Amino acid sequence: MTVDAVLDTAAGVCLIAGALLSLAAGIALVRFPDVLSRMHAAAKPQVLGLLLVLLGCALRLRTGVDITTLVLVGMFQLATAPVAAHMVGRAAYPHDDIRRDLLLTDELAGRLDRVRANRAGAAETPSSVGAPGRDAQPPA
Amino acid sequence: MTVVAVIVTVLLTVAGGLTLLRIIRGPSILDRAVATDVLLAVAVAAIATEAAYSRDATALPVLVVLAVVGFVGSVSVARFAARKDPK
Numbered sequence: 001m002t003v004d005a006v007l008d009t010a011a012g013v014c015l016i017a018g019a020l021l022s023l024a025a026g027i028a029l030v031r032f033p034d035v036l037s038r039m040h041a042a043a044k045p046q047v048l049g050l051l052l053v054l055l056g057c058a059l060r061l062r063t064g065v066d067i068t069t070l071v072l073v074g075m076f077q078l079a080t081a082p083v084a085a086h087m088v089g090r091a092a093y094p095h096d097d098i099r100r101d102l103l104l105t106d107e108l109a110g111r112l113d114r115v116r117a118n119r120a121g122a123a124e125t126p127s128s129v130g131a132p133g134r135d136a137q138p139p140a
Numbered sequence: 141m142t143v144v145a146v147i148v149t150v151l152l153t154v155a156g157g158l159t160l161l162r163i164i165r166g167p168s169i170l171d172r173a174v175a176t177d178v179l180l181a182v183a184v185a186a187i188a189t190e191a192a193y194s195r196d197a198t199a200l201p202v203l204v205v206l207a208v209v210g211f212v213g214s215v216s217v218a219r220f221a222a223r224k225d226p227k
Binding site: 008011012015016018019020022023025026027029030035038039042045046049050053054056057060061063065066069070072073074076077080081083084087088090091092097 | 141143144147148151152154155156157158159161162167168170171173174175177178181182184185188189191192193195197200201203204207208210211214215217218219221
């Protein structure tokens, strides 16, 4: 086998492995029960799957400029994917539709009241003004 | 290499279809944001596979742009969803 054939085979293996990770994320997105576990599954093609596909692409293209571009893509993806995951997780946490029984540890549980109070206070400040007259109920 | 391209195309198509299913069904808007990120990753993988199959580097700048600005959608959706009061 020549060097070209070996590199092409390695590129094919990397591409298939990356596509398999994407498929695993697709299946997990359909089957997993709540937002946090779906985020866990979503990180697989975003980081490892994408890096495998880019490695396969670099093994196949094999020129300096293209490899530099692919390294740039990988670096930008590694820098931006955690930002999006952090923001989504922060927005998802205090809601009721995440499965608390599936969490192994919940480090914010002791402060949940404060989180909810902050969130509710920020949401209800404009609307809490317009409810007078509720105390005019006569005692039975 | 054609066999690899066919296999990767089938895998990515199924993955994209399942992700679209979650975008359609997803109970909250955050589920849809997460699934949209996965769909973007699948699209990036598909473009990179096409570039690898045809040995053509024309589409690689598209990958750079997608990797740079792809997270803006999720972040803005998360900022929007965080303003809503909990149930």
